[in-house]
Amino acid sequence: MSDKIKKRRLTEMVRNCGCAAKLAPGILSDVLSGLDIPQNDNVIVGIENSDDAGAYRLDDGRILLQTLDFFPANNDDPYIFGQIAAANALSDIYAMGGTPVTALNIVCFPGSADISILREILRGGADKVRESGAVVMGGHTVEDPEPKYGLSVTGITDAEHLLANRNAEEGDVLILTKPIGTGIIVSALKGGIAGEGSAKEAVGSMTSLNKAACEAMGKFRGVHGCTDVTGFSLGGHAIEMAKASSLTIEIESGSVPVIEGAAELAEEGIVPQGTYRNKDFFGPDSRFAADFNEDLIFDPQTSGGLLISVSEEDADGLMRELKAELSTRCGIIGRVTAKSDNYLIVK
Amino acid sequence: MRKVLDAAGKECPIPVIIAKKEIEANHADFDIIVDNDIAVQNLTKLASSKGYSVQSAKSGELITVSFISGGAGACEIMQDEEIENVAAGVGNGSWVVFMGKDHVGEGAQELGSNLAKMFFYTLSQEEDLPASILFMNGGVNLPTKDEQVIEHLKVLRDKGVEILVCGTCLDYYGLKDELKIGEISNMYEIAGRMFRASKVVTV
Numbered sequence: 001m002s003d004k005i006k007k008r009r010l011t012e013m014v015r016n017c018g019c020a021a022k023l024a025p026g027i028l029s030d031v032l033s034g035l036d037i038p039q040n041d042n043v044i045v046g047i048e049n050s051d052d053a054g055a056y057r058l059d060d061g062r063i064l065l066q067t068l069d070f071f072p073a074n075n076d077d078p079y080i081f082g083q084i085a086a087a088n089a090l091s092d093i094y095a096m097g098g099t100p101v102t103a104l105n106i107v108c109f110p111g112s113a114d115i116s117i118l119r120e121i122l123r124g125g126a127d128k129v130r131e132s133g134a135v136v137m138g139g140h141t142v143e144d145p146e147p148k149y150g151l152s153v154t155g156i157t158d159a160e161h162l163l164a165n166r167n168a169e170e171g172d173v174l175i176l177t178k179p180i181g182t183g184i185i186v187s188a189l190k191g192g193i194a195g196e197g198s199a200k201e202a203v204g205s206m207t208s209l210n211k212a213a214c215e216a217m218g219k220f221r222g223v224h225g226c227t228d229v230t231g232f233s234l235g236g237h238a239i240e241m242a243k244a245s246s247l248t249i250e251i252e253s254g255s256v257p258v259i260e261g262a263a264e265l266a267e268e269g270i271v272p273q274g275t276y277r278n279k280d281f282f283g284p285d286s287r288f289a290a291d292f293n294e295d296l297i298f299d300p301q302t303s304g305g306l307l308i309s310v311s312e313e314d315a316d317g318l319m320r321e322l323k324a325e326l327s328t329r330c331g332i333i334g335r336v337t338a339k340s341d342n343y344l345i346v347k
Numbered sequence: 348m349r350k351v352l353d354a355a356g357k358e359c360p361i362p363v364i365i366a367k368k369e370i371e372a373n374h375a376d377f378d379i380i381v382d383n384d385i386a387v388q389n390l391t392k393l394a395s396s397k398g399y400s401v402q403s404a405k406s407g408e409l410i411t412v413s414f415i416s417g418g419a420g421a422c423e424i425m426q427d428e429e430i431e432n433v434a435a436g437v438g439n440g441s442w443v444v445f446m447g448k449d450h451v452g453e454g455a456q457e458l459g460s461n462l463a464k465m466f467f468y469t470l471s472q473e474e475d476l477p478a479s480i481l482f483m484n485g486g487v488n489l490p491t492k493d494e495q496v497i498e499h500l501k502v503l504r505d506k507g508v509e510i511l512v513c514g515t516c517l518d519y520y521g522l523k524d525e526l527k528i529g530e531i532s533n534m535y536e537i538a539g540r541m542f543r544a545s546k547v548v549t550v
Contacts, residue, residue: 191364267396269363269389276385295392 014072052092067092070150082124083207088303093155094214095228097163105139108148166244168225168309172336177213178305178328181262198261206303212325222314229304235297236282242343251334253292266295274300286344350377362386443479443544446486467499479509491525
């Protein structure tokens, strides 16, 4: 891609990067609350609990999972952007305890831009879908000045393995399978000030599938609930899980894995707009008992890790399994308690 | 002269990066103009981490965030008349001079012509310089024929002041080939400079 230098950088064509481009959660819930959603007995998980994917019971007892995720370019390398977008879209299936089966590309691309860039984006996506074991069946492309890419993914699971965010149990331990801070690092990358180590860790984390983490979860009956951490941030997704389960989540701030350099950049004001939207929406449901940077807890993640609620008995076994299988940093970051004064307490 | 950085229309994190580079390069006080509240909040974080305090003042769509070294990072939002004062102060480098004739004031022509020479000399010695000097109608006699004024204008130009001369006016007076300094411009540009200026000084 030697001619890439002459062209506009991919991230210069977009306003918001990655999952930071999500519509504010407050607006979304207002819109959804005004919609008449038809009831169907086969819908096991619908849009009511802000879960990762929809779940529909098929005739033979298997459960169909459907999800869709796409966003504006968040990396100047189109191949890497394609991988990130695909890993992010596939993640919703893993967060439900499923196996991705088929995928469809969703593409927005400027008519005037070099078509070889689009080819690289799709190649990145196809490689990740292949790694997941699913197949790309087609897609749809719309002309748009802002390049965007993602996938609609269909997966399969069964009642025994289905993981919703509503089933966390009191006394559970919380495990996070990737470090947080991708929103901050993507912003810094866009501005050309991210350190090499930070960029490498963020890109490595965003392009990693949550497949191995999902397979590890499948081995432990004590895994009760799961969600993946994306645009609504660790804090936001933890609050959604706590609300759906009517419990409180306590996060030990010192135990949360954070991408190298992200805390320092946040202190210097490299904070994406999505963080402020997350704070506005989720802030009232949280209490900070420790002096921990709120800009990290509410940093919108792109292709973030799984947040797993697991029984205390199985937590160590799952952690051992995860540490053996994952290339990203993971850790036990907190626990689930009876509902107290707030849904999220950061200690 | 207090530096003013324009980051209006720039998406986050660009305003913070512009300000960070300014701090690292000059370690001095400066103002940065932005157009959204997120940028103000992020600049406040930057200021705090670098030992600056900030003041921000809103004027229409634009917010001027002033970085003041040695502060603790507190962000004071100023109100009403204070905003007016700050908005005028922001005018460092954003005001313009309009010359619609070749003399200063009304009265004796010779005196008016000498006053014009003195005006441009005085301006060239100022620390607080305008962004642009705009010549229209009879004003175009100055950058074409008045040797002393041309000398002062050269000093101003070398200090970064933009000099725009009405092309229609030069044509009308047959002076287009006589222009010694400045760029031939048009009503669109000249009027635009005046509309966007923090103040217009008409002599």
